[in-house]
Amino acid sequence: MSREKLKHLGIELPLLPITAVGSYAKPKELVQARARFRNGKIDRDELTKYQREATEMWMGFQNEIGVDVPVDGEMYRGDMVEYFAEEMDGFEIGDWVRSYGNRYYRKPIITGEIRWRGPITVDWWTFAQSLTDKPVKGMFTGGYTVMDWSFNEFYPDRRATALAIARELRKEAEALIEAGCKIIQVDEPTVSVRADEIEIAVEAMHVTCDGLDAYFITHALEYGYPETAFPGVLDLAVDNFDMEFANSDFKFLQQLRDEGFDKDLSLGVVDVHTHVVESQDEVEARIRRAVDVLPVETLWIDPDCGLKTRTVEEAQAKMRVVAEATKRVRAELPSRV
Amino acid sequence: MRIVKANHSSYPRVAEGPKGQRLRRAYAKRETGDLDDAGYKEVVDTYVAEIVKEQEDAGCDVVTDGIVGWYDLINRPSTRLDGVKSAGIVRWFDTNTYVRQPEIVSHPSGSFELAPEYADAAKNATKQLKAVMPGPYTLARHSILTGNGDLTSLAAAYADATAAEIAALGKVGCTLVQIEEPSLLKFPGDADVVRNALIRATKDRGDVKVSLVTYFGDAMPIYGEFLKMPVDMLGFDLTYGPKVADLIVSQPPDVPVQLGALDGRNTKLDDVEQVASVVGRVAEALNAKGVSEIHLTSSCGLEFLPRDRAKRKLERISEIADVVSGVNA
Numbered sequence: 001m002s003r004e005k006l007k008h009l010g011i012e013l014p015l016l017p018i019t020a021v022g023s024y025a026k027p028k029e030l031v032q033a034r035a036r037f038r039n040g041k042i043d044r045d046e047l048t049k050y051q052r053e054a055t056e057m058w059m060g061f062q063n064e065i066g067v068d069v070p071v072d073g074e075m076y077r078g079d080m081v082e083y084f085a086e087e088m089d090g091f092e093i094g095d096w097v098r099s100y101g102n103r104y105y106r107k108p109i110i111t112g113e114i115r116w117r118g119p120i121t122v123d124w125w126t127f128a129q130s131l132t133d134k135p136v137k138g139m140f141t142g143g144y145t146v147m148d149w150s151f152n153e154f155y156p157d158r159r160a161t162a163l164a165i166a167r168e169l170r171k172e173a174e175a176l177i178e179a180g181c182k183i184i185q186v187d188e189p190t191v192s193v194r195a196d197e198i199e200i201a202v203e204a205m206h207v208t209c210d211g212l213d214a215y216f217i218t219h220a221l222e223y224g225y226p227e228t229a230f231p232g233v234l235d236l237a238v239d240n241f242d243m244e245f246a247n248s249d250f251k252f253l254q255q256l257r258d259e260g261f262d263k264d265l266s267l268g269v270v271d272v273h274t275h276v277v278e279s280q281d282e283v284e285a286r287i288r289r290a291v292d293v294l295p296v297e298t299l300w301i302d303p304d305c306g307l308k309t310r311t312v313e314e315a316q317a318k319m320r321v322v323a324e325a326t327k328r329v330r331a332e333l334p335s336r337v
Numbered sequence: 338m339r340i341v342k343a344n345h346s347s348y349p350r351v352a353e354g355p356k357g358q359r360l361r362r363a364y365a366k367r368e369t370g371d372l373d374d375a376g377y378k379e380v381v382d383t384y385v386a387e388i389v390k391e392q393e394d395a396g397c398d399v400v401t402d403g404i405v406g407w408y409d410l411i412n413r414p415s416t417r418l419d420g421v422k423s424a425g426i427v428r429w430f431d432t433n434t435y436v437r438q439p440e441i442v443s444h445p446s447g448s449f450e451l452a453p454e455y456a457d458a459a460k461n462a463t464k465q466l467k468a469v470m471p472g473p474y475t476l477a478r479h480s481i482l483t484g485n486g487d488l489t490s491l492a493a494a495y496a497d498a499t500a501a502e503i504a505a506l507g508k509v510g511c512t513l514v515q516i517e518e519p520s521l522l523k524f525p526g527d528a529d530v531v532r533n534a535l536i537r538a539t540k541d542r543g544d545v546k547v548s549l550v551t552y553f554g555d556a557m558p559i560y561g562e563f564l565k566m567p568v569d570m571l572g573f574d575l576t577y578g579p580k581v582a583d584l585i586v587s588q589p590p591d592v593p594v595q596l597g598a599l600d601g602r603n604t605k606l607d608d609v610e611q612v613a614s615v616v617g618r619v620a621e622a623l624n625a626k627g628v629s630e631i632h633l634t635s636s637c638g639l640e641f642l643p644r645d646r647a648k649r650k651l652e653r654i655s656e657i658a659d660v661v662s663g664v665n666a
Contacts, residue, residue: 094604095643096351100426100435101408102364104351107433107643109604149433151604151642193431247425273426 002239002264003297005215009182011135016287016301016330017068018323019266021219021242022139022185023080023306024073025315030054034078051075052127059131061316065323069183069300071137072121072128074308079105080141080187081149083120088168090114094151103309109151110161116168119175126179138181140172142188142218143204144197149190159200166204170212177214184209185217185242189305191233192220198232205236215239217266219305231259242266244304247273250289257293265294268304269325270318275310277317283325296333301326338620339630340658341398342651345601346469346515346550347410347638348388348403349647357644360384360405381406386461395648396655399465399513399632402458403640408437410471410517411479414449415439418498424481430519430553432602432641440481445494452505459510468511472518472549473499473534474527479520488527492534499538507545515548515572515595522554522577528562536567548572550595552637560584568592575615576600576636582615586622593630594619599653601635604646606653613660620661633658 006013026034033050036042058073077083085091085108092111096104121140129136143166147158155161169186176184186208191201209216217240220233234241241261245253245268256265269286270278290299301322307315351361363380366372372380385402392400407413409429415421420443426435451470459466471479473495477488503514516538521531539547549563550572556563557578563571572595573581585594598615599607620631633654639647 095353095645096349097643098350098434098640101437102361102368104361153603153605190431190433193428271425 002215005239006183009213009215011182011215013068014330015296015333016291016299016326018326019067019069019137019300019302020062020071020073020319021266021268021302021304021306022071022074022137022187023077023308024058024071024075025308025310025312026075027054027057027312030075048076055124055128056131059128061319063132063134065320066327067319067323068134069137070128070132070134071139072124074139074306076124080306081146082106082108084141084146084169085150087120088114088116090154091150107149107151110154112154114164114168116171119179120172122172122175122179122181125176125181129180135183136181137217138173138176138184138214140169140184140186142166142186142201143169143208144201145188145190147204148193158197159203162200162204163207166207170208173208173212173214177212182214183217184214185219186238187219188236189219191218191236192229195228195232198229198235202232202235202237205238209237217242217264219266230255234259234261234263238263240264240266240300242268242300242302244268245290246271246278246286246304250286253290253293261294264298264300265290266300266302269301270303270322272303272305272307272309272318275314277314278321280321280325280328283321284329287325287329291329291333338624340616340620340661341630341632342396342654342658343399343467343595343632343634344392344397344401344403344651345595345597345634345636345638346401346404346467346517347640348392348401348405349640349642349644350384350403350405352644378406382457385458389458389461389466391648392651393462393464395651396658397464397651399467400462401467401469402454404469404638406454409434410436411476412437412439414451414470414498414502415445415476415480415495417448417450418445419443419447420445421480427479430523432553434641436479438479438481439476441483441486441491445491445498447498448505449498449502451502452509452511455506455511456509465513466511467513467515468506469515469517470499470502472516472520472531473538474531475518475520477534478524489530489533492530493537496534496537499534500541503539503542503545503547507543511545513546513548514542515550516568517550517552519551519553521559522551522556522574525559525562528559532562532566539567546570548595548632550597552597552601553577556581557584560588564588564590570595570632572632572634573597574636576602579615582619585619589622589626589628591626591628593628593632594623595632595634597634597636599633599635599650599657601637601639601650602641604642606649607657609653609657609660612657616657616661633661
């Protein structure tokens with residue numbers, strides 16, 4: 001249980017804290033500004049203005065619906081790996097490759113020694129934190145995932161690559177903590193993909209997080225094969241696992257209990273890859289399924305993944321359902337705990 | 338020994354610049370209703386023509402349509418069948434890509450409807466155009482079963498659709514069909530299920546040659562099972578299973594092999610001499626067995642690479658094949 005750790009950090013959260021995974025949809029104005037920036041029609045300062053406005057919009061929205069641990073929404077990022085590759089030495093940004101359906105990203109190519117040039121997300125975290133009294137989650141992509149989602153033309157093997165990136169990302173974690181961030185999410189969505197490399201991911205997470213005074217979350221185990229990743233993945237040195245459950249119809253919930261899962265769990269309760277907005281009853285039922293199986297004081301509630309692939313309207317509608325459903329279940333809890 | 342320079346299967350769907358983005362944009366417009374199916378097909382057709390030429394320019398003897406018009410390898414064929422609908426996404430092996438799962442709502446039947454697409458693509462090819470489709474077992478493994486369905490029965494149902502599709506492809510001039518069964522390497526204990534499904538799928542293939550291709554795993558532990566498969570060519574991923582090449586040398590099959598010897602997942606260009614040495618050893622062993630052909634490819638489809646790098650991989654295949662052919666001349 002990590003409530004003691006949160007308390008030590010000066011953070012008190014209600015039961016079933018509501019959070020978001022990281023990204024939100026970019027407003028149309030920002031999408032257009034990004035295109036104009038790419039075409040050289042506006043400068044970075046102008047783009048930053050749009051990014052700040054969008055961040056303010058999402059922070060205001062989260063305050064309005066009662067998100068307990070808000071996120072900055074990643075209005076400044078394109079892709080979760082490309083963005084960090086652009087901000088560190090050692091990467092070239094490659095051409096487009098496909099993710100799924102009609103979604104594409106620029107996959108970085110590692111061509112030299114990777115080096116952290118300076119804080120990457122800290123200014124955005126600081127700005128977001130200035131807009132709320134709630135603890136804003138700091139977020140960056142972990143060393144294993146950056147390695148896995150990059151081409152490698154420099155390091156001798158995958159382990160050496162992941163550890164080199166993890167060492168540099170530790171500096172980002174330290175910079176976030178220095179700025180006052182107490183809850184940090186290290187995104188590692190690929191750890192469930194190669195069971196034979198769990199040890200590398202675990203080692204990389206140790207390199208990034210060990211000994212740092214923060215509550216660490218990892219967004220992991222999405223759309224992969226969690227059954228093959230257990231129990232090794234539970235050695236990841238974090239306090240909270242964020243997992244998709246809606247898309248996979250909660251099929252790993254029982255397995256988590258059977259494996260003696262002893263960390264906090266951020267429970268994905270809405271599918272982020274469909275335009276359909278779930279009903280409140282549906283989401284409440286999903287939350288109750290988890291509450292019936294795992295200790296309620298260990299559960300956080302959020303969508304399956306970032307909401308950047310939805311429209312602003314869809315993302316807001318999904319978050320409203322998450323928030324309202326959570327509050328309704330929370331109201332029942334005194335009689336259930 | 339003929340070293341056939343071949344594209345593995347898929348090919349990138351985008352490239353730099355507006356022209357390179359046209360397929361992606363057309364897809365988005367179709368999703369929002371701003372482009373109808375006919376308009377989308379027109380864009381797919383021009384894109385396929387372009388990449389077929391690109392493969393030929395890179396030196397390929399065997400080209401594909403890159404399966405660029407499909408949503409993904411699993412969803413497109415399966416959901417054309419009656420009794421199958423689209424569901425959520427699931428990660429495609431250990432890649433950063435996803436496929437949308439088919440959900441079985443009743444016994445699957447009907448046609449994958451691939452032959453018309455093949456016929457359209459073939460108009461652009463001056464070299465052999467290979468048809469590519471997922472195998473019945475991999476389709477079944479990626480499907481969501483409901484009710485009392487079981488994996489073996491579902492694989493059999495997909496095999497029946499595959500058999501019909503191979504026959505239809507033969508009628509429009511296709512001479513080589515690549516059946517992809519990467520799931521076999523993930524579940525090697527199911528080799529019997531795969532074999533039985535392939536017996537069913539290939540029984541009426543006539544003059545059409547059928548290859549069984551696996552990737553994203555090491556085939557070494559079940560190499561013997563491959564030798565019992567009812568197909569005309571066997572394809573292996575040598576990046577995950579480099580020692581498979583040794584097995585081919587020591588226990589050569591009776592049929593040609595497709596050597597996935599270049600890394601289809603990394604931009605780094607493979608060393609010519611190193612790969613040529615492996616291909617040369619395999620060529621010698623197959624030659625002694627009376628097998629006269631090796632298809633040299635990347636380890637998997639090239640859709641995982643940026644398009645400029647994909648083309649360079651094909652050019653590297655040509656360079657390596659030329660070296661091997663020189664060695665064996």
